[in-house]
Amino acid sequence: xxxxxxxxxxxxxxxxxxxxxxxxxxxxxxxxxxxxxxxxxxxxxxxxxxxxxxxxxxxxxxxxxxxxxxxxxxxxxxxxxxxxxxxxxxxxxxxxxxxxxxxxxxxxxxxxxxxxxxxxxxxxxxxxxxxxxxxxxxxxxxxxxxxxxxxxxxxxxxxxxxxxxxxxxxxxxxxxxxxxxxxxxxxxxxxxxxxxxxxxxxxxxxxxxxxxxxxxxxxxxxxxxxxxxxxxxxxxxxxxxxxxxxxxxxxxxxxxxxxxxxxxxxxxxxxxxxxxxxxxxxxxxxxxxxxxxxxxxxxxxxxxxxxxxxxxxxx
Ligand code: RIB
Ligand code: CA
Numbered sequence: 001x002x003x004x005x006x007x008x009x010x011x012x013x014x015x016x017x018x019x020x021x022x023x024x025x026x027x028x029x030x031x032x033x034x035x036x037x038x039x040x041x042x043x044x045x046x047x048x049x050x051x052x053x054x055x056x057x058x059x060x061x062x063x064x065x066x067x068x069x070x071x072x073x074x075x076x077x078x079x080x081x082x083x084x085x086x087x088x089x090x091x092x093x094x095x096x097x098x099x100x101x102x103x104x105x106x107x108x109x110x111x112x113x114x115x116x117x118x119x120x121x122x123x124x125x126x127x128x129x130x131x132x133x134x135x136x137x138x139x140x141x142x143x144x145x146x147x148x149x150x151x152x153x154x155x156x157x158x159x160x161x162x163x164x165x166x167x168x169x170x171x172x173x174x175x176x177x178x179x180x181x182x183x184x185x186x187x188x189x190x191x192x193x194x195x196x197x198x199x200x201x202x203x204x205x206x207x208x209x210x211x212x213x214x215x216x217x218x219x220x221x222x223x224x225x226x227x228x229x230x231x232x233x234x235x236x237x238x239x240x241x242x243x244x245x246x247x248x249x250x251x252x253x254x255x256x257x258x259x260x261x262x263x264x265x266x267x268x269x270x271x272x273x274x275x276x277x278x279x280x281x282x283x284x285x286x287x288x289x290x291x292x293x294x295x296x297x298x299x300x301x302x303x304x305x306x307x308x309x310x311x312x313x314x315x
Pocket of ligand 1: 011013014015016039040126127128152159165166167242243
């Protein structure tokens with residue numbers, strides 16, 4: 001069976017880690033690359049975490065390429081994140097990675113792989129869109145080589161402000177350009193919060209991964225314990241596994257229902273900077289350019305995540 005080539009542009013990140021694990025567990029996918037971008041934690045950490053996650057999940061055919069360290073225009077830097085813990089992946093300590101990153105920068109690797117796979121490449125972008133926008137600026141013909149482009153980002157409400165979601169808000173200029181140049185499948189906060197897993201879901205995941213039969217299962221057990229301890233009134237909402245829903249919507253299309261709307265990104269430094277403005281009423285008269293995740297099947301999503309845990313536990 002010919003596998004589907006996939007690149008995951010990410011800022012790991014606890015939920016990014018679940019997304020990578022899920023994509024890697026799907027037999028129809030060949031994860032050709034993980035590309036690191038600034039975001040949840042500084043790029044030095046998202047880069048290191050990409051290298052470590054690749055080896056944690058034995059992703060032998062996956063390249064890692066380093067991308068942006070800062071957004072295109074407005075500076076952004078966050079030393080660390082309570083949501084993502086020390087080091088950016090729940091405080092989990094990894095062995096030193098044995099394989100290095102590619103010499104190519106993320107945007108060059110994305111383009112080269114898109115051309116190599118001649119229009120079959122699926123790209124998930126689950127961090128700020130700096131790398132994607134840079135690739136589009138450098139290679140204007142990139143869109144014709146991308147089969148599908150799915151983001152975790154944006155939505156009909158925000159988490160940095162009432163209207164702005166983190167991935168879009170960190171680099172609104174990049175997001176604006178990406179939405180203007182690519183057809184985006186947008187899995188936003190309205191969808192990810194509706195798909196939040198329950199404490200019972202977490203407990204089932206902990207039971208499945210208990211005993212840590214291999215490094216991937218041991219990692220998922222620790223990641224889930226961190227997420228459970230960091231949710232349900234303990235200050236964070238790590239039970240909203242944002243990035244994994246973007247992947248789940250592709251490997252099991254019944255988990256996410258999309259509707260098409262015109263969407264633009266506000267990148268001016270105004271009150272709603274970073275908003276993905278969704279023309280729900282069709283008042284703009286503009287062409288619908290974005291598939292917006294509007295409905296989810298939470299029990300099915302939770303089952304997809306549990307099945308992913310079983311995949312590694314039974315390896
Ligand atoms: O707003 C949630 C998004 O921001 C997720 O991708 C999370 O990993 C952070 O990058
Ligand atoms: Ca992310």
